[in-house]
Amino acid sequence: MNIIELLDYAFFRNALLGSFFASIACGIIGTYVVTKRLVFISGGITHASLGGLGIGFYFSLSPILSAMVFSIFSAFGIQWLSQKQGVREDSAIAVFWSLGMAIGIVLTFLTPGYAPNLSEYLFGNILTITRSDITALLVLSLILLLFFILFYHAIVSVSFDTEFAQTRRLPTQFIEYAMMLFIAVTIVLSIRLVGIVLLMSLITVPQMTANLFTVNYSKIISLSILLSFTGCVTGLLLSYYLNVPSGAFIIFVLIMMFFIAKAIKVVTGKTLKTAPQEIP
Template structure:
């Protein structure tokens, strides 16, 4: 315990702690909506499409996350637009933007003058290298998400579980869909540094799967998902530090292990209750 407390005397660890907390809040909230709406693969498409923005950012000398944010939002809106207006099947729309983003990213990384940039922190995450600016952005996103879901909770609930009914009642379903897809895109981009493009989808689904073992209620799943996301992120951060392994993989491994242990405990409790 003393060693863990000593870690908080280092700035890089404090930054990593706050990054884990903000990632838990944003991914816990957004992930609950994604899982409830059953658009996990839409999020996967946005995640991988954002690599195109990273490649363009490197080529133009921008912050790669800025390029990723622009490309992710455009990809999310593009998937939504293709599905709604162009009547392209959702899975086909996802595949188009997914492959386009990855292809553009590879092309622009290759075209970048000089040595090819090190993309490991974007592909697999490196929570220990999160900057102060990124922390402020992650914190601001967490506040925005909390306010948005509190103020528009019922509207989000209607859209998530019965979109057709919401449309018949005159609710602005398309506006909410475009706003939410943009928030999903921003959440994905700002958390890429925590677990990376390859693993970010797990941070948006594993805590929710664990929370779902306790409740099916959307309102209760939100705080539980945030809690499990934080436990997994922080314990994974500690595990990566002491074992000296990549933090992104460590966080996801911890979340999978947490899900397995909770599932085992819940199943055991149910079996004992049925025998009583």
């Protein structure tokens, strides 16, 4: 079956649309995450979302909605503990990471009736994306684009030097909490693509690859969106023809793209010495 014939199927069209809007959201958020060195926090929020899934299963609520609420509270909790209560950031992350995983496992086990199928959330299945998922990703992408347009310079300043941003009387606390909110929402809405286990790669690898070619903040966002969507589509098609899990293969393709780009830069002798956190 060729690509044109695949487009006749609604699930494949949904997968492409979901990949496109998720790439926009992850490209924008991922650039902030990588630049501000929040990768470990993002991993903590991602795994804490399992607690929300468990709550949703146990109380017969929407798993995605409950995971989103739990992830947002976890994100704010990490921020509050590390900034206001003097707890080391890595310790705060460990607390919510472990709490979310523990609650998720216990409540999933205690859920009445048949045990919920967690594999779809742990490892992802892009072919299960629904119209409602696509709509949610579309709305998120539009909100993120608007937010970045309105607060672009403040976001860039906070990304590199929060203390300097404070001296310029920028709304640093508002930006940090708003971005933590967006990180949590983006993570939860993207779970169906690659799953909890691999999601952290979707918001870091395309940005790392983009940074090999440019150190400009806005260009990294644009290029990482392009790389992310290309990796999603390529991984989706190859996983279909090879009959392997799509989520894992999408991440595999993105990582291969990074290594190929790195090898090209090394061979051509044009590797950028500037790290992501030094983007002007």
